[in-house]
Amino acid sequence: MDRAPGLGQALRVNETERPRVLVVSDDGDDRQQLVHELVGHGHVLDVVTESEMALQRIERDGPEVVVVGCGLGVAESLELIERGHRTAGRHCAFIAVLEPARSAAVADLLRAGADQVLLWPDHRDALAVAVRRALEKPRLAREVDQARDGVLNALSVGKVERIVGAHPAMQRLLSKVMQAAQSRATVLIHGETGTGKELIAAAVHEHSKRSRGPFVRLNCAALADTVLESELFGHERGSFTGATARRKGRFEQADGGTLLLDEVSEINRQVQVKLLRFLQEREFERVGGNETLHVDVRIVAATNRDLKQLVEDGRFREDLYYRLNVVRLEVPPLRARPSDVTLLADHFLRQYAEENEKTVHGFDQRARNALLAHPWPGNVRELQNAIEQAVVLCEGDTIEAEDLPIAPAPAELDSLKMMIPGITLAELERYAILKTLEACGGSPTRAAAVLGISRRTIQYRLQQWGLSRPSKLRGERDAPSSPLPLPETGLESEPH
Ligand SMILES: Nc1ncnc2c1ncn2[C@@H]1O[C@H](COP(=O)(O)OP(=O)(O)OP(=O)(O)O)[C@@H](O)[C@H]1O
Ligand SMILES: [Mg+2]
Incomplete structure (x- = not known):
């Protein structure tokens, strides 16, 4: 020992x-x-x-x-x-x-x-x-230990530690990641573009027993149909024009580790069949080959598409969907975790200030408000790019709203600030619940996750306020002419 x-x-x-x-x-x-x-x-x-x-x-x-x-x-x-x-x-x-x-x-x-x-x-x-x-x-x-620690820090621990997120929805996701990592189960990561699916996939690998094995990633959308199959499963020499030598595919490269199939919705029917067989039997053949190969690979798939919908549309095999969807990790969009916006903004500010050798201490209040008010359709990636641009362009040592490539906050945020002190907690609660429901498309389950309270609390409050039908709320959100009823605080609904 x-x-x-x-x-x-x-x-x-x-x-x-x-x-x-x-x-x-x-x-x-x-x-x-x-x-x-x-x-x-x-x-x-x-x-x-x-x-x-x-x-x-x-x-x-x-x-x-x-x-x-x-x-x-x-x-x-x-x-x-x-x-x-x-x-x-x-x-x-x-x-x-x-x-x-x-x-x-x-x-x-x-x-x-x-x-x-x-x-x-x-x-x-x-x-x-x-x-x-x-x-x-x-x-x-000693040298071996130091080298191993260095490699671990560079590849594994470091990456996981870089997942910034304190919002309860993110904390729940991270604890699910840890649970999923311990198992051998196939993992399906779903989330909008730029939410951090690749980071989550890396975390699943790094916290698993196979962390010392390879972590191989393939973006399934980036390859033509014919190339994808050979890229995944490898090919034998002469199996198609240009196949001048036998080549190992990503499955063989990932032996003993994890294979991330990014944008998995984009794989064609033929490859779907082959992937299904691997998930069921753990075996496959190289393109143009007869030898059946067995590898020990855990599959993590990521997508920003609604796979269930693609199944219903007949564009994705149902059996494959169920084989992939064993453990599902849902990465929440950035607008559903507003407290993380500030945290991530500070994180990227430090990172880019260092990279650009600039002294930038933080954001002024208007810049912070703008960050909070922006809906971030491109999620963390968009925020990251916005902060990089602001750090590069800012002239003083503080980032101002004008340095950010996003619209300034509507006056509403400032007015909310102006109402404290003055607004009651009950009013504030009502405002928070209704605004969050609105941002979550009227779904009490998602709003509850964002707010860190139970779904029942939301339903109870809605009942109290005579607004107990979520479907009605969803309908109201879709119709800009009839915005969600807001609390009687004088605050207006945000423009959609
Ligand atoms: N929680 C986080 N903490 C720190 N950085 C993050 C976080 N989430 C995402 N990022 C960064 O945001 C960028 C986008 O993340 P990533 O590539 O993982 O997103 P994605 O969900 O795979 O997007 P896409 O669907 O477009 O492929 C990366 O640079 C990543 O490092
Ligand atoms: Mg990705």
Whole structure:
């Protein structure tokens, strides 16, 4: 078992960068001779007289090399090396020193975890060299760990952490992402353009057991029908004009990992059949090939289309729809999570200020109002582009409404602000519920998700206000001439 990067390493960084060598022997002469060979080679030497103490040091200080003197005897040396190895793993090398009369124990010592065995005093001159060589092992182990952590940070953790979103609807989505990631189930991500479906797909991969495997993405809309099949499943040499060599498809590339089929609604009938077979049987053939291939791939599909509707229109296979729609993740549009607009705007502001080496501290109130009032049909991508443009164009250290490529906020937002203090909480609640219902097309379920309250609360309130029929509300929203009834606060409905 590998030792978690811990106390020992922290100590070393703080105290000294020199490697630590621990010498263990309960025999005074033995200790003296070992130390004599090791001083003056630039190590930090630590000497202990018994195994238990040595094990404590291994745990606490994380020495890179432990030299086990012959004074301990074979049985105790074996036990110390075995337990020490279990604690420190690749981060510590063990050198056992033996009397020639006990050379029969060499194999046992190596099996227990000793990296080198020296006979004493015959190999006395070689001890310093042996220690120097042994230091390579923990050094490599550290480098591998650092490289692995670096890769993980760059590819995985980093991406997931970049999902900004504190709104309850987003928090619920993220916890569903974590649940879905643990399973093997196929995932269907649905959401408007620019809502972050690709980030969500990456998060599913990164939190799954296959996170060390590949994450392969294919945009199904970007390829012609004929190319799509070979791109997904690969092809054999000569299977079509231009197929000069056998080629692995995305399925094979994603073996052991996750394959994101982006814009999955765009795949043609023929590929739909082949994809369905993969989802049912976990097997496929390359284009022009007879060999049946099996790969271990989890499918995540993303779409901004209404797949159910496409099924009804006869444009998407129903059986495939059900095979894809095992776990469904719905990414809410940005206008349904207004608190995230501000959060994301601040996030992108920091990012682009740094990238453009500009000092921009924040947004003035009018700019913030404009951000909140804009409906963001292009969702997070549109917001991201708007902030980038504003950061590049702004002349001062604060972004003003005029720097943003969106319309300024209607006076209404300012007037809402002006009404506080003055407006009652009940009025505010009524305003929030009705405006959210309006933004959600009259759906109490979606409005409840946005507001972070139960659907029943909304229905109860609607009843109280004599507005209990959501279908009526939806109809009213569709007819601009009869806007939703708003609370008697003097506030007007936003223009559609
Ligand atoms: N919650 C978020 N936090 C941070 N960045 C986000 C978030 N959501 C989206 N983004 C950023 O917005 C941009 C669009 O996201 P993404 O490409 O994942 O959207 P999409 O839903 O796949 O869009 P499309 O349907 O057009 O393919 C990306 O640059 C992404 O990094
Ligand atoms: Mg996308």
